[in-house]
Amino acid sequence: MSRIAYVNGSYVHHASAAVHVEDRGYQFADAVYEVVAVLNGKILDMEPHLARLSRSLQSLQIAMPMSDKALSVVLNEVKRQNRLRNGILYFQVSRGVAAREHGFPDGSISPSVVVTAKRLNFDAIKEKQKTGISVKTMVETRWARPDIKTVCLLANVLAKAEANKGGATDAWFVDHNGMVTEGTANNAWIIKGSTLITRELSNDILAGITRSSLLEVAEKEGLKIEERSFSVAEAKAADEAFITSTTNFVMPVVSIDGQKIGDGKPGSICQKLIKFYWNYLEN
Ligand SMILES: Cc1ncc(COP(=O)(O)O)c(C=O)c1O
Structure with missing residues (x-):
């Protein structure tokens, strides 16, 4: 057809x-x-x-x-x-x-x-969710309004290519204060203890629809949430990390710049979030 x-x-x-x-x-x-x-x-x-x-x-x-x-x-x-x-x-x-x-x-x-x-094939995404992805941090090179969803994606394209060249799945952009903004086509999250942390909405990131839906799901499930910036160092010391997007849903990040997050496997809270989110999508 x-x-x-x-x-x-x-x-x-x-x-x-x-x-x-x-x-x-x-x-x-x-x-x-x-x-x-x-x-x-x-x-x-x-x-x-x-x-x-x-x-x-x-x-x-x-x-x-x-x-x-x-x-x-x-x-x-x-x-x-x-x-x-x-x-x-x-x-x-x-x-x-x-x-x-x-x-x-x-x-x-x-x-x-x-x-x-x-x-x-969303089954392939489900399989990937079992092992997770790796990211490489990179200096933010996009224009000052990534909150507007324009087709001006050259910086994203180049960052992803550089990450891929180094063996990582994706790049996380880092602002001039050393704080993570977001991925090339996804929002970035970390988990410390039982708290989910993701950057607050501003001109610096896209207001992801998955981000917003997951915040609602997580809140309903009684998880603690902090919407604030986090540094690369804090991300590397986190217990878990993940990304959210329309095509990846909730995808664990198991290494940042080659450094394992937790034990280098999708963590227990992230696995729960994946389950909650599929449940939210499928019902
Ligand atoms: C830069 C960027 N951030 C975040 C996202 C995630 O947004 P959504 O969850 O609406 O797909 C995207 C999606 O394309 C994106 O391009």
């Missing part, structure tokens, strides 16, 4: 789906995006993802291309046409197409909207 994408009002074959060469997303990264997971045919956390898209668009003064209701119809239609049971829907909105000029185009241009679907 061929893959189908949505581009500016049309459902087209993924292989030939395209936007104009002068799309400002392509030329200036003047675009924002979202990724939602589809689990057993259900789109997860649609509302908070649409709310974050709207916040990102507002921050860049890009007009909302369609109502949330219309966008959710498009997302469901892409899911249906791709017969997507498990995977992700990617959606991107750029300022639109205009002759290349740094300044905002004169007059009104229509935002470009693209939606694609990709199958994922």
